[in-house]
Amino acid sequence: MTHPSVEQVWEWLGTLPDPEIPVITLIDLGIIRGVTWEGDTLVVTVTPTYSGCPATSMINMDIEALLREKGIENLELRRQLSPAWTTDWMTDEARAKLEEYGIAPPQPAGGPSRCPRCGGTHLEKLSQFGSTPCKAQWRCQDCLEPFEYFKCI
Amino acid sequence: MAEVDNTALLQFLLRTGDNTLILGHRVSEWCGHAPILEEDIALANTALDLIGQTQLWLGYAAEVQGMGKSADDLAFLRDVWDFRNVLLVELPNGDFGQTLMRQFLFDAWHSIMLPRLAKGTDERVREIAQKAVKEVSYHVERSADTVVGLGDGTEESHARMQAALDYLYPYVGELFESDEVDAAMVDAGIAPDPASLRDEYDALVGRVMEKATLTVPDGSFAHKGGRTGRMHTEHLGHLVSSMQWLQRAYPGSEW
Known part of the structure; x- marks a missing residue:
């Protein structure tokens, strides 16, 4: 079976709003750092804004729910700390x-x-x-x- | 650089993560009780940052320990004698001024230590420190401003801030203690010798206290024993029993 392309996944992710400031998307915020296929597993790399931000777990849940709905079966959400998130990425x-x-x-x-x-x-x-x-x-x-x-x- | 042995690295990570955990918990006790809304929010935000940093430090500690534990296990399933935080952070909040004085005395050290860790040889320590230092630069700015505002404030607020400084200052020395764990971190290039940070710390605290019209007490006596685990104050047990209440009453429960 063929995987949805990385571009397709980015497009899907572009519809996800930030849970606390819904007017901007997660991609606008600059916290989704990578989307790649590793074999049959889709790896989405996410960096936290603030280390204790309670929205982080909600964001991961939203990403997972969306991609499952799109039919992605093997999904890994990877946390990336470095380079640390900066508002320059917005x-x-x-x-x-x-x-x-x-x-x-x-x-x-x-x-x-x-x-x-x-x-x-x-x-x-x-x-x-x-x-x-x-x-x-x-x-x-x-x-x-x-x-x-x-x-x- | 020397290879670091995991026992020393684990101790170092527990000390670092327990400082942020215990202070984060203490500060969170203010939630809903601060004198004004803005301060309540600021305290809750600070606590949240510290607890977020704790997840990273203790998460790494658990990996280094290699016994299949998590950051939560280390936070909620250890008993009081296993904590490695400095005594300063476990002291009771006292009044609002004492809480902010303790925060500044810790933030000042934290803001000097983290940039060093952010340049060390251990990639994971470096990444966590690079993240944390951004948050801590806001903490120290606010706690310094508040210490100045209250110290150079009314007669009442000045007296309370001086009393807080007099009470807390003997707990500062422990932040600059060195032992064989620190020596191993220095040899491996992971962390600086705590003692080497003292001059910079004294200069920063001195500048802020001068603006706050407060007098730094004389004397070098230091209460210690927290970071080595030799002896905590009686206050830590009470804190831990409240922090760990849920896991003690309902072992293994999850959200």
Whole structure:
């Protein structure tokens, strides 16, 4: 029997949303690092965002459920730690989608460049930690709304 | 570089993973109890990072041990005398200020140790450290800021932070103790001699305490015995009995 191609598998995986920020996909996030066939086994390599992120096990479950549904029988999910995940791997599309969703995308400067709601640039950090390990809490002093910022890592 | 023997590597990994496990558990005790929501979230996030790192450290420890155990087995099925964390991390939380002071004293060491491990000769240790150091750079930034904010705060917060520093400081010395396990790690190029990190640590802690208007106590007396397993404080047993409650009541149960 012939295997679905690697490209086909990437296409399927591209439909999987991040469980905590469903507006972006797992591929947008840059955490799926490889798809290969090793003999009859499909190996999908996934890297965690933060080492204790509770979404990691959910993500693995979503990947497995999807690929089983697509008829993949021999599947191995491999965890890859190195090189460690970085927000640099996030696609430009993902950054745009995050901002539209109300989460300021990561910036090399270490803080958001503008308020995702009003575009204001007078911003203050409320806390380096937010509702998920990957986010911080900020506030816009122009529109006074709090917002989340996806931290650089 | 010398070949490392697995007994020493296992001890090193248990020490590293038990530090993050026990501190992670302690910090998680704040969940739902912190003075304000932002701090509650920050403490829970920090605990989560530390416990995530523990899974990696103890997961590797279990492999090196080679007895078919998992990180969970090591965390939940060992008894108190088998833990190898430093005494500092098992101390009770005290008030919010004491919790953040302990966090800073640990984060400062962690943020200096991990970049060394990230450049060592053991690939697995290197990978875990490279991952962890990114998280810890956020931890130390926040705990340092909070120590400064509370130390250089009101009369009340200043007094509490000074009391916390006076109480915790004698537990700092154990982080820089060296024994034959450390010597084996140095010989194999896996980890630095802990004692060699002291100057950098003192400089960092000194800078933060000065900004916080707090006085680092004199004296070099150090409570120790945790990382060698010779003697823990009475507090660890209570922590472990709460952390391991489920596995003790329902052995082998799984989510």
